[in-house]
Amino acid sequence: MSFSCDIAIIGAGMAGASLAAALVAHEVSGRILMLEGEDRPGYHATGRSAAFWHETYGGPGVQPLSQASGPALWDLGVLHKRRGLTLARKGQEAELHAFVARFAALGVRISVADRAVITHYIPGLSPDYVLGALEEDCCDIDVAALHQHYLAEARQGGVELLCDARVAGVVRGGEGWALTLADGRSISARLIVNAAGAWADQLAVMAGAAPLGITPYRRTMIQARVDPAPSDSLPLVLDLDESFYFKPESGRLWLTPHDETPTPPCDAAPEEIDVALGIDRLEKIVDWQVERIEHRWAGLRSFAPDRLPVYGFDADVPGFFWCAGQGGFGIQTAPAGSDLAARLLLGLEVGAVSPEAYRPGRFLRED
Known part of the structure; x- marks a missing residue:
């Protein structure tokens, strides 16, 4: 044929x-x-994506495409308000302020959040985290x-x-x-x-x-039942080092250790070491208890140099x-x-x- x-x-x-x-x-x-x-x-x-619309994601070179896409995504009804919160540890204060200034200059609605604000959004947060970059316009994507x-x-x-x-x-x-x-x-x-x-x-x-x-990288995602159960108002939580992000999803927590393992093109599957790494990182961020891992999966993200x-x-x-x-x-x-x-x-x-x-x-x- x-x-x-x-x-x-x-x-x-x-x-x-x-x-x-x-x-x-x-x-x-x-x-x-x-x-x-x-x-x-x-x-x-x-x-296999846990996608969100997050203007700082991908850096300044990607931000113009994200910004230009926002109105169309809203018009299609596929966005749902979430907020985004990027965390900084002690010693990263100057880096966090520079991060906020860089994206604010591009027109992103972003502001510095102090310890009182970030713990309001993330109860049980480790004292290692002292500042955050709060993005009011961050959304989940269907x-x-x-x-x-x-x-x-x-x-x-x-x-x-x-x-x-x-x-x-x-x-x-x-x-x-x-x-x-x-x-x-x-x-x-x-x-x-x-x-x-x-x-x-x-x-x-x-x-x-x-x-x-263009290189494919494996990214691991975990769906966990945690105590306390995450509030629907919990933001998408990331850190400046890009070592994790998590967000609530239907009473569960979606979590990744932000792994990027180069791999040949394939039907990607999660590795147990990456699942364990994700849980370990979460337990160092908050005092929540992981009661059960309900689902795990992996997908490929492909980047040019x-x-x-x-x-x-x-x-x-x-x-x-x-x-x-x-x-x-x-x-x-x-x-x-x-x-x-x-x-x-x-x-x-x-x-x-x-x-x-x-x-x-x-x-x-x-x-």
């Missing part, structure tokens, strides 16, 4: 689905196929609803989704591409979009493009477009990131967010 299309988007997680929907919104002409290697979209990263919205928008706009469509071969010929799937199906496409997440560099090599150093996303045509291989490297912030930046990628793909004027920091060509080495 063979297919022919104008644009083949490889990957139907948040990156691929949101880009497909953005192309529909821009009324692109031609046939678009979205190829998903698994039996359903969003299996590896999108479906990841499944957002992903389904984009899939539905793409489908209604005529984008065709093929699941169990793992790409096994990519050959450029003439003005387009010939793709071979693992089950023997073939696809011809004028353009291909690399939205393959953890597999982005592997796909690039198949297409004859230089890999950019500078930890910024990659949007744009490959510098050396015509017709090969990158939409990858979104790391752990691909969901909170999906509206702005997908719109930017769609405009670059279609050659349209870009909006308020400049693409320069995200272009694939930034990794070119000068001899």
